[in-house]
Amino acid sequence: MLLQNLSDLPRLIQAGMGAHISSANLARETSRLGALGVVSGVGLRQIVITQIRLGDTNAIEVARTFPIPGYFEELLRYCPGGDHADRAIPMDVPDRVRGAIAKRLSTICSYVEVRRAKAGHLGQVGINVMWKCALTALPTIYGAMLAGVDALLCGAGVPMELPDIVRRMRTGEDLEYTPLTGTSTNVNLQIAGDNSASVLQNHPVPRLLPILSNYAFCKRLLDTWRQRYECEPSAFILENHAAGGHNAPPRDHVAFGSSDDLESYFDKVLRIGLPVYVAGDFPDGGTQSDMLEWLSRGAYGIQVGSRFALCEESGMRPDLKYEIIEQNQNDELQVDTDMRMSPTGYPLKFVRLPGTLSEPEVREAQRHVCNLGYLMHSHVDVDEAGNSKESYLCAAMPPDQLQKRGGDTADGDGRICLCNALLATAGYNHASEPVLVTLGLSGKAVKERLTAREVMESILGAEAVAKFEAQLSVK
Numbered sequence: 001m002l003l004q005n006l007s008d009l010p011r012l013i014q015a016g017m018g019a020h021i022s023s024a025n026l027a028r029e030t031s032r033l034g035a036l037g038v039v040s041g042v043g044l045r046q047i048v049i050t051q052i053r054l055g056d057t058n059a060i061e062v063a064r065t066f067p068i069p070g071y072f073e074e075l076l077r078y079c080p081g082g083d084h085a086d087r088a089i090p091m092d093v094p095d096r097v098r099g100a101i102a103k104r105l106s107t108i109c110s111y112v113e114v115r116r117a118k119a120g121h122l123g124q125v126g127i128n129v130m131w132k133c134a135l136t137a138l139p140t141i142y143g144a145m146l147a148g149v150d151a152l153l154c155g156a157g158v159p160m161e162l163p164d165i166v167r168r169m170r171t172g173e174d175l176e177y178t179p180l181t182g183t184s185t186n187v188n189l190q191i192a193g194d195n196s197a198s199v200l201q202n203h204p205v206p207r208l209l210p211i212l213s214n215y216a217f218c219k220r221l222l223d224t225w226r227q228r229y230e231c232e233p234s235a236f237i238l239e240n241h242a243a244g245g246h247n248a249p250p251r252d253h254v255a256f257g258s259s260d261d262l263e264s265y266f267d268k269v270l271r272i273g274l275p276v277y278v279a280g281d282f283p284d285g286g287t288q289s290d291m292l293e294w295l296s297r298g299a300y301g302i303q304v305g306s307r308f309a310l311c312e313e314s315g316m317r318p319d320l321k322y323e324i325i326e327q328n329q330n331d332e333l334q335v336d337t338d339m340r341m342s343p344t345g346y347p348l349k350f351v352r353l354p355g356t357l358s359e360p361e362v363r364e365a366q367r368h369v370c371n372l373g374y375l376m377h378s379h380v381d382v383d384e385a386g387n388s389k390e391s392y393l394c395a396a397m398p399p400d401q402l403q404k405r406g407g408d409t410a411d412g413d414g415r416i417c418l419c420n421a422l423l424a425t426a427g428y429n430h431a432s433e434p435v436l437v438t439l440g441l442s443g444k445a446v447k448e449r450l451t452a453r454e455v456m457e458s459i460l461g462a463e464a465v466a467k468f469e470a471q472l473s474v475k
């Protein structure tokens with residue numbers, strides 16, 4: 001029952017979890033064993049360049065295969081031996097010429113991550129594009145498509161323009177959205193000079209999998225895609241508010257209630273007639289019984305996050321994983337939802353762990369600096385003469401910086417710098433940088449250290465996993 005025709009999408013998705021929790025290492029293992037292995041697209045410019053700076057020679061070898069001239073040479077400038085090796089990794093800036101560098105680096109880093117996940121097997125690999133990271137969404141998709149990514153999974157937003165983005169990239173056109181719907185961020189990517197259409201058209205069109213949390217968004221997205229782009233999502237991923245990471249805001253903007261439960265809209269979405277995956281609604285923590293239950297209800301499959309986040313191959317710092325598992329063994333782990341902490345404005349699930357940003361004192365002491373900028377959005381000021389000037393804001397910026405750029409300092413109250421915290425959680429930051437672990441409620445069920453294979457076997461069965469492994473191996 002859990003086997004599938006291999007030309008189809010796998011029934012199990014190993015969720016894309018940022019930053020770097022769903023690493024290439026994790027996604028390679030799960031996709032070679034029959035899941036849709038998904039890498040996180042969050043922060044890849046920082047992550048891959050740091051890997052290279054720390055001596056990861058495989059990353060540089062993979063980057064060398066990037067199919068468009070100029071990108072690899074530019075990356076080398078930021079690597080050991082390059083003239084920018086000691087400089088900070090470029091951030092996104094509104095100026096098109098200067099801003100192009102960060103985009104090209106994001107593109108090649110996304111390419112490296114996906115290529116690494118796809119190496120050595122025939123399984124399918126997706127990338128999770130966090131829509132709220134609007135400034136890196138286009139380069140992340142472009143790099144992933146150049147690497148032959150099999151699926152684009154988009155969460156933390158409604159990816160209205162996704163089919164247009166994919167079509168334009170495959171025909172080698174420049175892209176511009178002012179703004180990208182739902183992000184209040186103006187984005188553009190200049191690729192016409194790359195002559196990349198022939199490379200991209202050698203790859204199959206990636207499956208498009210929006211991650212949504214209510215019926216209205218599914219319907220709106222479907223109507224828009226049908227009318228504007230004459231296409232449909234390959235499947236919907238319906239994510240309940242018990243899932244890890246960001247959750248969609250509750251209907252009453254105060255607290256989650258029964259009208260936010262996946263149960264209240266699942267059947268309605270199912271009746272649309274497209275395949276549906278379920279995420280974050282697993283009474284048994286994301287095991288075979290959850291999968292069988294959802295299949296019997298008519299779902300096509302499930303997307304599991306927290307159990308994979310805590311497995312050996314995930315990118316979470318091992319000491320954090322083991323502390324969480326130990327707390328679970330004593331039934332002590334607390335997973336809460338904070339409505340304010342994330343500068344995205346979305347509710348965020350977090351684990352209460354001593355010494356982390358889950359504690360108010362640690363939050364108070366977090367240094368305020370916006371030096372990564374993945375969650376910035378556009379702000380446009382128009383002067384009396386009618387000239388407009390665009391700047392980028394993040395609610396977690398230092399208040400004086402926020403004010404100088406035209407933001408409202410009250411927006412910053414209670415926020416944390418999620419970019420720095422999440423990179424630290426994956427070990428990609430200074431040791432002194434405080435971490436924040438996000439996990440779904442099902443993470444509380446993880447009481448032993450498991451490999452990704454063991455997690456897969458507990459969902460699909462050992463026999464099915466062995467069969468996929470054999471079918472997907474490179475002979």
Ligand SMILES: Cc1cc2nc3c(=O)[nH]c(=O)nc-3n(C[C@H](O)[C@H](O)[C@H](O)COP(=O)(O)O)c2cc1C
Pocket residue numbers: 015016017018019021040042128130154155156211239242243244245246279280281282286303304305306307309438439440441442443
């Ligand atoms: C550590 C962690 C990080 C996550 N990060 C993201 C993310 O960057 N983008 C996203 O769409 N979903 C993210 N999620 C949600 C997962 O993709 C998935 O839908 C969810 O974890 C499924 O529920 P489960 O945690 O109960 O298995 C994250 C989840 C976890 C546990």
